[in-house]
Amino acid sequence: MDSERFWYQLDQAQLLVGIYLLGFGPSQFIYGPISDAIGRKRFCSPGWLSHCLALC
Numbered sequence: 769m770d771s772e773r774f775w776y777q778l779d780q781a782q783l784l785v786g787i788y789l790l791g792f793g794p795s796q797f798i799y800g801p802i803s804d805a806i807g808r809k810r811f812c813s814p815g816w817l818s819h820c821l822a823l824c
Contacts, residue, residue: 799811
């Protein structure tokens, strides 16, 4: 089982997923209207650029 191999408890993994969804879900109400107002390509380009730079 992965929890034995990576030294974490199942409840810790569930808490992590829950916290992630609590932050990610409501953020769509903020980022959605902003990207609609200024255009998705202009809004997402800095994120794509930083992602590509991080991979290099």
